[in-house]
Amino acid sequence: MYLTTEEEKIYNGEYGKTLAQCMQILAALGEIYDADRLIQIKSVQVAGVSYKTIGDAGLEWISGLHGRVVVPSILNPAGMDLKNWRKMGIDRAFAEKQLEIVSAYKRLDVRCECTCTPYHIYEEFAGFKEHLAWSESSAVSYANSVIGARTNREGGPSALAAALIGKTANYGLHLDENRVPTLTVKVEGRLHDADFGAVGNIAGPTVKDQVPLFKFKTIPSPEELKQLGAALAASGSVALYHVSNVTPEAKTYPDPVESISIDKKSIDSVYARRCTPDLIALGCPHLGTKELFELANLLKGRTVKKELWIFTSRRLGERHPAQIAAITNSRAKVFYDTCMVVSPASERFECIMVNSGKALHYVPSMCGVPAVLGTTEECIKTALH
């Protein structure tokens, strides 16, 4: 890979150890993936935040870095609500480590807003055809597919390296040739809400890391696309998909010849009741404004009888205090900065009900708890009765 004279100097340590290490990480990835050069990026989303995932080793590495990020950078969810962790039942030892990790990122000027949906907060972070270095799989999928921005799925250290340098290696989904759909997925039936997550869970294992082009009979909303992409990334490793007549790049390419079909019956079977939920958890990926308003309407003036946890970003919560009040007055709990998958708080329940294909996929393996899928309305109904 070609490095400019300035980049060579950074690589060789003329600007200090941290930047040298960052440049070496970017260069090594460029070499591995045959990139021609480094390219400027608009923003970064850094994974590797939850103490549950990165442990003491991660904390130590981040703490040892010096400098400041040079492009807007935001964090992936942490292992707990950074303020309300006691209410989640998080123990003090975990909380202290988690807060240390967040402070270590803050020292590098990373915005300590922990969310998997940065696009719900800062529209200016990702625009059509802009290059990014994002890490969280559902955020990567949304940025590439729904916004038409360009990002590979960065690991935690490579995203942080990109943030400190302001560049990433030019390979993979940064290049037009790798954004061409390779498989058509025809989906039958009129779908809504959690159906799209279910489709993602069904298609993911077949699609693997290809670029699928979906053909739906109904037009999915951006929130439904978010559910589709999150589930596809979790059950396969899809970082970009297109939807005919919906997503911005779908028209650019011819329809792939190879195709698979998904019928309504297989979608319905994803809703099978494996257990009786004692926790209903919504907000995987983090809720956006429209979803927050919808939940506030469903819960206004009512009282939940089961544990109902709702996850979103702190910033959106602060923007919409009336909706948060409507939700918390129903005795549902709103948590920020984290989610049911990355927090150890979910591990003490027997059965978790979710409206997300991604959560349905990860809760059993990451939290050791069985999960069931319901539409948003079914989830609220279960919580109220």
Add this chain to the structure above:
Amino acid sequence: MKIKAHRISKGKASGRILLTKDAISFLGSVDPKTGIVVEKEHELEGESISEKILLFPCGKGSTVGSYVIYQLKKNNVAPAAMINLRCEPIVAVGAIMSGIPLVDQPEKNPFEILRNGDSVLVDADNEYIEIS
């Protein structure tokens, strides 16, 4: 004898070869406190990778593996250097984070030349492996 190779992570180190034809997942397969391979049925199960020149085809598994390599280094039980046939990001990033020399794509098949215990220098800066 010198074998040309491709630099992934800078530095140079010498030591004894420990080789395996199995890919290595650092998360879950290597104990970060002791440097001992704990994965059942792995060719290196029970062996210590500490201070060795670790030759393996490539990494696999979770990206958290990069942090495990860093933890091995902090606990003074990391390999002295690593040689891959074809490096992937988990091992590359872990080696750079930890300052462990790493080369890949040696121009001759090292599995045909090297044996466990051979004394070897990995010079990633100058992109070669030397067998003494």
